Amino acid sequence: MSVRRHALFGQAQNKRRNQRWPSGVDRFLFHRVASRHWPGADGVLPRLSRSADHGRLWFGIAGAMWALGQPRSRRAAARGVASLALASATVNTVVKGSFGRDRPVLHAVPLVRRLTKQPITTSFPSGHSASAAAFTVGAALESRRWGAVLAPVAASVAFSRVYTGVHYPSDVVAGVALGAGAAFAVRGLVPTRSQLPPPARPRTDAPALTGGDGLTVVVNPGSGQGAPPVLAEQVRQLRAALPKAEVVVHEEDAGPLTRVLEAAAADVAARGGALGVCGGDGTVNAAAGVAMRYGVPLAVLPSGTFNHFAGDLGVESFEDTFGAVVTGSAVRVDVGRMTPRGQGAVGAAAVHFLNTFSIGSYPDLVRARERWAPRIGSPPAVLLGAVHVLRTSRPATAEVNGRRRSMWLLFAGNGTYRSVGLAPVRRYDLADGLLDVRIAHGGRFARTRLLAAAVTGFPRHSPVYRAAGVPTLRVSGLPAGTHLAYDGEVAPAPSEFVLDKEVEALTVYRPTELPSDM
Numbered sequence: 001m002s003v004r005r006h007a008l009f010g011q012a013q014n015k016r017r018n019q020r021w022p023s024g025v026d027r028f029l030f031h032r033v034a035s036r037h038w039p040g041a042d043g044v045l046p047r048l049s050r051s052a053d054h055g056r057l058w059f060g061i062a063g064a065m066w067a068l069g070q071p072r073s074r075r076a077a078a079r080g081v082a083s084l085a086l087a088s089a090t091v092n093t094v095v096k097g098s099f100g101r102d103r104p105v106l107h108a109v110p111l112v113r114r115l116t117k118q119p120i121t122t123s124f125p126s127g128h129s130a131s132a133a134a135f136t137v138g139a140a141l142e143s144r145r146w147g148a149v150l151a152p153v154a155a156s157v158a159f160s161r162v163y164t165g166v167h168y169p170s171d172v173v174a175g176v177a178l179g180a181g182a183a184f185a186v187r188g189l190v191p192t193r194s195q196l197p198p199p200a201r202p203r204t205d206a207p208a209l210t211g212g213d214g215l216t217v218v219v220n221p222g223s224g225q226g227a228p229p230v231l232a233e234q235v236r237q238l239r240a241a242l243p244k245a246e247v248v249v250h251e252e253d254a255g256p257l258t259r260v261l262e263a264a265a266a267d268v269a270a271r272g273g274a275l276g277v278c279g280g281d282g283t284v285n286a287a288a289g290v291a292m293r294y295g296v297p298l299a300v301l302p303s304g305t306f307n308h309f310a311g312d313l314g315v316e317s318f319e320d321t322f323g324a325v326v327t328g329s330a331v332r333v334d335v336g337r338m339t340p341r342g343q344g345a346v347g348a349a350a351v352h353f354l355n356t357f358s359i360g361s362y363p364d365l366v367r368a369r370e371r372w373a374p375r376i377g378s379p380p381a382v383l384l385g386a387v388h389v390l391r392t393s394r395p396a397t398a399e400v401n402g403r404r405r406s407m408w409l410l411f412a413g414n415g416t417y418r419s420v421g422l423a424p425v426r427r428y429d430l431a432d433g434l435l436d437v438r439i440a441h442g443g444r445f446a447r448t449r450l451l452a453a454a455v456t457g458f459p460r461h462s463p464v465y466r467a468a469g470v471p472t473l474r475v476s477g478l479p480a481g482t483h484l485a486y487d488g489e490v491a492p493a494p495s496e497f498v499l500d501k502e503v504e505a506l507t508v509y510r511p512t513e514l515p516s517d518m
Contacts, residue, residue: 083138109165126175133179208328212242214273280304395442406442
């Protein structure tokens with residue numbers, strides 16, 4: 001009985017302590033804010049505070065950042081959302097439950113400032129301030145420019161919590177500290193691009209083309225960002241930065257894109273110049289094969305939806321490529337290769353890939369996306385395609401290096417990828433001589449077990465998932481009707497093939513100094 005009384009007495013003491021907790025300075029600052037007239041703020045800050053409920057303001061900003069289509073903006077948005085999620089979970093499930101501070105008394109706060117719906121949780125710390133700081137600091141760790149843009153908004157949201165009378169100043173300060181800490185914790189788990197080792201090696205000589213003299217750039221208007229206004233702006237940038245370069249916009253009546261690339265490569269090879277390509281990963285893949293055949297350097301101008309190869313190379317904007325072309329800064333990179341073997345393979349051309357190759361569920365997803373994207377747009381098509389594939393796809397059976405396997409997915413990356421869970425994220429080195437091979441096995445409850453491994457973050461410990469770096473891989477016995485995907489393109493798969501690499505086979509322009517986080 002005495003133990004119970006002691007526990008109850010302790011709880012009562014804690015409650016009284018938490019109720020007394022706001023210091024004199026805290027109360028003084030709160031009342032100074034409440035009693036002071038802030039011109040123009042009454043119509044702005046309460047609305048801003050409400051807009052940040054449940055992170056809506058920050059999710060909206062993240063969506064706008066993503067819609068801009070720039071790699072750095074998208075990385076900043078993703079890191080901001082991840083940081084906000086961690087901060088919100090920490091504050092609302094751990095920290096608030098550990099403190100019992102009451103909300104401030106509103107009698108000193110003018111009615112026009114008060115929120116229509118008052119919060120019912122405890123006061124310490126401020127969840128809105130934590131979310132604001134987490135999103136802003138997270139975005140700033142990827143892009144200082146975005147950090148500078150978002151900082152005044154975050155500061156206004158944090159101040160609005162005191163202004164509207166729902167938090168003491170120390171609640172806000174603690175929330176900001178926790179939010180910033182969450183952003184740095186996310187960076188510890190997933191380093192920013194500026195923290196990672198510079199990709200692609202070794203450096204090599206390439207012609208320095210002053211003003212673009214000797215460069216022919218083939219522009220694919222069908223790439224991800226090839227809407228007419230965007231295309232016109234891309235061509236304008238090209239001609240302004242490299243006035244001596246020849247710009248060829250591929251038209252449908254000009255024949256296949258590869259034919260235009262072949263003609264441009266033959267011309268620049270005779271003049272000792274370089275081939276440029278403006279497009280997404282599929283377009284860059286086609287240009288890389290042509291550049292290898294003619295032995296000319298390739299200049300990549302990223303204008304697709306994802307631009308994986310350009311991002312891993314360290315080229316994030318046209319300006320990066322312009323500078324590399326003018327100074328002659330370039331690197332040599334490996335190129336993945338799929339060579340058909342067995343019956344019917346005589347005379348069949350090898351398929352090259354700069355990023356990834358796969359058979360199994362992913363080609364099915366790409367085909368579904370391509371079928372639905374013209375009607376509903378690319379992002380919804382990806383989501384719908386993923387649901388469709390999970391419901392309808394079946395594992396493929398084949399021999400991999402002589403061993404029979406049932407597989408949901410066989411993935412081969414051109415170079416070793418850094419991963420977050422199951423997802424390959426980025427390559428440190430584009431000339432490491434290795435294929436990053438990953439196999440998701442079929443079998444009883446394989447999809448459920450693989451999903452569980454992905455959610456827990458320990459896929460490499462799952463018995464249905466295997467990963468290894470190898471120089472070559474032989475696959476045989478694929479059933480008819482199997483498809484393969486490479487760099488976003490889909491094609492029928494041969495029944496037997498070999499995967500390997502052409503080591504340091506392609507010369508690509510890349511700036512000497514990689515882009516900063518600006």
